[in-house]
Amino acid sequence: MKKIIFEQVGNIILVLLLMVAMVQSVYSAHIEVNSPSISFELGLFWLLFLIWMVIFIMFRFLYGKKNKAYDTKKGEFSAEDEREELISKKATVITYKMMITLLIILLFLCFGLSLLLADIKLFQTIIIVAIGISLIVGFITYLLAWIRFDITI
Amino acid sequence: MIVINRVQIYRKQQKMTQEVLANKVGVSRKTIVSLEKGNYTPSLLLALQIAKVLETDIHTLFYLGEESS
Numbered sequence: 001m002k003k004i005i006f007e008q009v010g011n012i013i014l015v016l017l018l019m020v021a022m023v024q025s026v027y028s029a030h031i032e033v034n035s036p037s038i039s040f041e042l043g044l045f046w047l048l049f050l051i052w053m054v055i056f057i058m059f060r061f062l063y064g065k066k067n068k069a070y071d072t073k074k075g076e077f078s079a080e081d082e083r084e085e086l087i088s089k090k091a092t093v094i095t096y097k098m099m100i101t102l103l104i105i106l107l108f109l110c111f112g113l114s115l116l117l118a119d120i121k122l123f124q125t126i127i128i129v130a131i132g133i134s135l136i137v138g139f140i141t142y143l144l145a146w147i148r149f150d151i152t153i
Numbered sequence: 154m155i156v157i158n159r160v161q162i163y164r165k166q167q168k169m170t171q172e173v174l175a176n177k178v179g180v181s182r183k184t185i186v187s188l189e190k191g192n193y194t195p196s197l198l199l200a201l202q203i204a205k206v207l208e209t210d211i212h213t214l215f216y217l218g219e220e221s222s
Contacts, residue, residue: 069181081180082196083187150183153193 001150003070003078006063008143010056011076012136017052019132021045026124076142087153091145098141102134157218161189163207178202 021043029040064072069080077092079085109130117123164174171185178199187193188203195203204211 081184082199083180083184083193086193153187 001147003063003067004076004143004146006070007060007076007078008139010059011139013052014049014056015132015135015139017045017049019128021049022128022132023125026121026128076146083153084150087146087149090149090153091142094145095138095142099134099138102137106130106134154217155191155220156194156215157191158188158215160185160203160207160214163209163214164189167207169207174203174206177206 024043024045025040028043029038031038060072060075064070069078069084071078077088079088110127113123113126117126160174164171171189172182175182175185179202180199184193184195188195200211200215204214207214
């Protein structure tokens with residue numbers, strides 16, 4: 001269970017930083033109307049994202065060395081034995097259903113906002129945040145489903 | 154129909170801990186705990202391995218039973 005918590009917490013932090021960094025870049029972007037040039041800043045959050053990515057890769061490597069049940073290539077799909085493989089499969093099915101539902105809602109949200117919003121930067125931000133949150137919800141769903149099945153199976 | 158097992162009885166007869174049995178068949182102790190509680194039905198391969206370690210046959214260790222309502 002610890003390996004799944006470790007992996008998913010790391011993934012959530014990664015997506016959160018990426019999401020904020022992207023939004024920061026969207027607001028710093030300057031598009032010339034009469035020329036094809038675009039300029040934007042790679043702000044502090046891009047740096048934090050890269051730092052966390054390096055730290056997380058190192059942590060994963062060290063955790064994989066310490067815990068034989070954790071496979072760095074498989075990540076959250078690491079399984080110590082057949083029971084954990086079953087738990088992983090069941091958690092994946094629940095996450096899949098959750099993600100499909102969320103993406104359908106997101107599709108309608110994008111459609112609605114594209115018709116209603118005139119502010120392009122706000123629209124871009126909403127799309128980035130919505131996709132980022134969907135990913136985080138996916139990670140949390142997998143984590144909670146895994147913990148639940150680990151207790152009941 | 155459910156699969157009922159006598160793993161705990163045979164393991165205790167062999168004076169074996171859950172940890173030792175788990176190590177001998179290459180699974181976690183949690184899997185043995187879950188199996189003995191009846192929460193988890195093992196694969197045929199694992200069932201055969203457990204039977205071999207506990208020096209009995211698979212039919213003695215695992216059998217079909219009615220689900221209690």
